[in-house]
Amino acid sequence: MSQHTADQPQSGTGPAATSPGWWTEAIIYQVYPRSFADGDGDGMGDLEGVRSRLPYLRDLGVDAVWLSPFYASPQADAGYDVADYRAVDPVFGTLPDADALIRDVHAHGLRIIVDLVPNHSSEQHEWFRRALAEGPGSALRERYHFRPGRGAGGELPPNDWESVFGGPAWTRTTDPDGTPGDWYLHLFAPEQPDFDWDHPAVGDEFRSILRFWLDMGVDGFRVDVAHGLVKAPGLPDLGTREQLRLLDGEAKPFFDQDGVHEVYRSWRTVLDEYPGERIFVAEAWTPTIERTARYVRPDELHQAFNFPYLTTPWDAAELRTIIDRSLDAMRSVGAPTTWVLSNHDVTRHATRFANPPGLGTQLRSAGDRELGLRRARAATLLMLALPGSAYVYQGEELGLPDVVDLPDEVREDPSFFRAAGQDGFRDGCRVPIPWTVDGTSYGFGSGGSWLPQPAGWGELSVRSQTGVEGSTLELYRAALAARRAHPALGAGDRVQWLDAPAGVLAFRRTAGGRDLVCAANTTGAPVPWTGPGTLLLSSAPLGADGELPADTTAWWTSP
Known part of the structure; x- marks a missing residue:
């Protein structure tokens, strides 16, 4: 089994590998930086806050830390709208802070994976700003999907695609002379224009970005919207409603196109230039787990999130079916299976399992809290006993529920404001986690928290659960220690x-x-x-x- 110890070699390439393919059995802990720990007291989590809590993560027993985006961004979508991929947003710190964090992660015997957002940029990205300013004919427009509108005056979107966040996937521009212009594609918020990966400059840029962070010493990348980079030729109409049911078994012209695999084969050649077993992890929502397996063929990415498992209800028969399918699909390409129950985009599983099945991954009801926690603990032990790698989302080791009663005026999730058939309630799983029983923001920081924490949050804090027999935190610590000690936990593929x-x-x-x-x-x-x-x-x-x-x-x- 892969293991880390505090006295592993400390270098820019991360800890020395203790066995081939450390990621095949790894426990990877997702840090959502704005909600993990606040180092400067401004109410927003930051890189210094993460550094201060690394001993906690080491002692918890995880192998690696994955950080959601901390790049320079207007924060229209919590940093997933990137303006500069080589800079740190001031809300999170500086580039030297990132360098110090990477070094400290390695000093604690851990590895670090950072988010990469290649499907779209921010509207404030230099390329897009210049494309708008230069108007029609600008060469930079070829790096995005600019198209004339339909209708007599171009007043209709170029096709019928819908945004994941609700409403049309197109926004019309205004030309420099003030007249209505072309439309641009954004599968997410209007502030997130999609790159056109058919243009060679886009691929060149992202290979350069990979090398920038690999040179900084990161151990891998989680690829955001890995299924979305390439669109079907001609951007054809879909012609149906319910366009964004990602796991309904139907092909989509904007997702999971075969051309994405050429991109990842190119990236893999870059990654393989570097020592230390660096990895890619795909966020790939595909129609089937078998389609997902295509992303982790030997010359592409290393892991892919198992979303069919995440969305499976707490039912023995259904769980057995998806476990078998997952293991079979990944075994066919020689890749490890991954398991995940919660992340920053879905309702925490302690709340999901507190409600009747079939309500989706974003809920408005707290449900039966006691039942939800009991099932969440059981689901965690099941997940950690399976072969492969598992992902833990910050705070799940505390048994945190979603916060379902946030006032509308404090919400920041763009899907809440553009919702059209979506709940738009991702803020509920992003509330800053509690570290202490009381005090300012329950130990999150000295200046409050960017989303309000519930009364009684301290009862679930790290301090209140540490050393308490039967607490959820101690259950996680015991389970992760057992995975290290017992050779049958995590190993194999059956x-x-x-x-x-x-x-x-x-x-x-x-x-x-x-x-x-x-x-x-x-x-x-x-x-x-x-x-x-x-x-x-x-x-x-x-x-x-x-x-x-x-x-x-x-x-x-x-x-």
Whole structure:
């Protein structure tokens, strides 16, 4: 198994590899910088705040840290609208701060992955600003998707595509002389114009950006909207409603086009120039897990988020189906499977599992908090027992729920303001996390927090859960320690399913001459089940009568 220790070599290329393919079994912790820790007291998290909390992440037991964007940006979409890919936004710090963070991450025996946003830039990016200022005929317009409108006066969008954030995916420009001009494509907010990856300058620029950050010492990149870079030739109408159901099995002319793979093969040649096992992670929403597997073929990216798993309800039969499909799909291309339950774009799983299934990944209801936390803990142990790599979103180790009652006036998610058939409630999973029981912003920083934290947030804080037997934080610490110590946890690419009562998911893992059995009861009632060997860990106390309690996962080990 991949491991890190505090005395690993410290260099610009990160920790020395302890085994081939460290990422194949890694636990990667997502830091959403604006909500993790505030180092300068302005109410917004920053790189200095992240540096100050690295000992916590080391001691939690993760292998790597993934940071959401901290680049120079007008912050129209929380930094996913990048104005300068080689600069740090002042709200987060400076480029020397980024350099210091990278060095400190490595000094703590961790690796660092940074976000890369190649589908679109900010409207404040130099290329786009010049394209608008120079007007029709500007060569820079060829680096984006500028098109004349339809209708007698060009007053209609060039096609019927919809923005992920609601409304048309096109915005009309005004020419330098003040007259209405062409339209430009933005699959997200109007402040995020899409690059045209058919233009060679775009590819050249991003290969240069990769080298800039690789030279700084980062260990990899999470590729935002990895499925969206290439559009179908001619930008054809889709002609249907419900355009943005990403996992409905239907092809989209703006997503998952075959041309993206040429981009990633080009990138892989750049990454392979560098030592230290650098990696790419794809955020690729595709119609099927089999399509996702195409992104992680041997000459492309290394990992892809498993969104079908994230969206699977707490149901044994459905979970078994998606686990099998995921393992089979990734095994076919020789890539590790990844598992994830929460991130910065979806409702935290402690709230998702507190509500009836089928309500989507963005919810307005707190649901049954006790039930949601119980299921979330069980789902975590199930995830961590599976072969491959797992992602942990900041605060899930505290059992944080979504904040579902934020006032409208404090929201910043652009999908909330442009919502057309979408909830637009991503702010609820982005509320700054609590570190202390009381005090200013529960230890987040000395100057409050950019989104209001709920009353009682301190009861879920790191300080209030540290050392408390049975707390969610201590469950995560114990589970991650067990993954390091037990060779069957994380290793391999298969599970051996075991016979189990209806509603129970049970499998055996074997490695290094040791067995581990995992059983998850997804029902609302205790189920007779006696695990073989010695109980290693359980998400809730087991009964003394040989029963696996409702919504509980347990691990048993034997030599």
